[in-house]
Amino acid sequence: DGGITQSPKYLFRKEGQNVTLSCEQNLNHDAMYWYRQDPGQGLRLIYYSQIVNDFQKGDIAEGYSVSREKKESFPLTVTSAQKNPTAFYLCASSINRNYEQYFGPGTRLTVT
Amino acid sequence: AQTVTQSQPEMSVQEAETVTLSCTYDTSESDYYLFWYKQPPSRQMILVIRQEAYKQQNATENRFSVNFQKAAKSFSLKISDSQLGDAAMYFCAYRSKFYFGSGTKLNVKP
Numbered sequence: 001d002g003g004i005t006q007s008p009k010y011l012f013r014k015e016g017q018n019v020t021l022s023c024e025q026n027l028n029h030d031a032m033y034w035y036r037q038d039p040g041q042g043l044r045l046i047y048y049s050q051i052v053n054d055f056q057k058g059d060i061a062e063g064y065s066v067s068r069e070k071k072e073s074f075p076l077t078v079t080s081a082q083k084n085p086t087a088f089y090l091c092a093s094s095i096n097r098n099y100e101q102y103f104g105p106g107t108r109l110t111v112t
Numbered sequence: 113a114q115t116v117t118q119s120q121p122e123m124s125v126q127e128a129e130t131v132t133l134s135c136t137y138d139t140s141e142s143d144y145y146l147f148w149y150k151q152p153p154s155r156q157m158i159l160v161i162r163q164e165a166y167k168q169q170n171a172t173e174n175r176f177s178v179n180f181q182k183a184a185k186s187f188s189l190k191i192s193d194s195q196l197g198d199a200a201m202y203f204c205a206y207r208s209k210f211y212f213g214s215g216t217k218l219n220v221k222p
Contacts, residue, residue, distance in 0.1 A: 101147075103157035105155070106156070
């Protein structure tokens with residue numbers, strides 16, 4: 001089945017540790033995205049990538065890093081520089097930037 | 113700057129009735145896309161409907177339709193014959209940038 005997978009569903013880390021969230025898609029989409037969702041708020045764009053080996057910062061990129069070495073994969077690293085990392089993280093992909101996005105199930109990250 | 117505003121944090125509708133969710137946006141662009149997404153308690157984001165700004169005809173998907181008023185920068189979602197499964201958070205989204213509204217929680221009463 002085609003779709004987007006994110007793992008794990010729940011992730012716990014100690015403050016000061018970097019953590020990498022996985023996102024894989026087999027939809028053959030060129031564009032991939034990372035969003036952060038906080039309670040009672042909409043989605044805010046962290047990073048996006050329109051093609052392999054290229055990515056752009058979104059509105060809240062500070063404290064995060066990404067890579068796009070393969071079309072299918074767009075991992076997000078939450079670094080220790082991110083001041084408030086506890087949140088729900090959603091990965092998405094689309095044919096290109098103007099088409100609808102398809103979302104993964106999300107990863108709930110808790111940092112204590 | 114582009115922003116998306118959903119002015120109704122929460123709404124309720126009786127099963128089988130019709131409800132309209134509001135969305136306004138601010139943009140200086142003439143070519144863009146608008147979307148409504150649904151997020152049920154599972155938190156999986158699901159596309160409900162899409163509208164291209166260059167199209168005057170309002171998009172429709174079964175029980176879901178939009179009222180797109182380009183001059184007014186308004187993009188409301190109408191849900192007809194509401195069902196219990198429609199209960200969710202609904203987000204309006206603007207593209208060519210990647211902006212989402214803050215969401216409207218829809219409750220459906222049996």
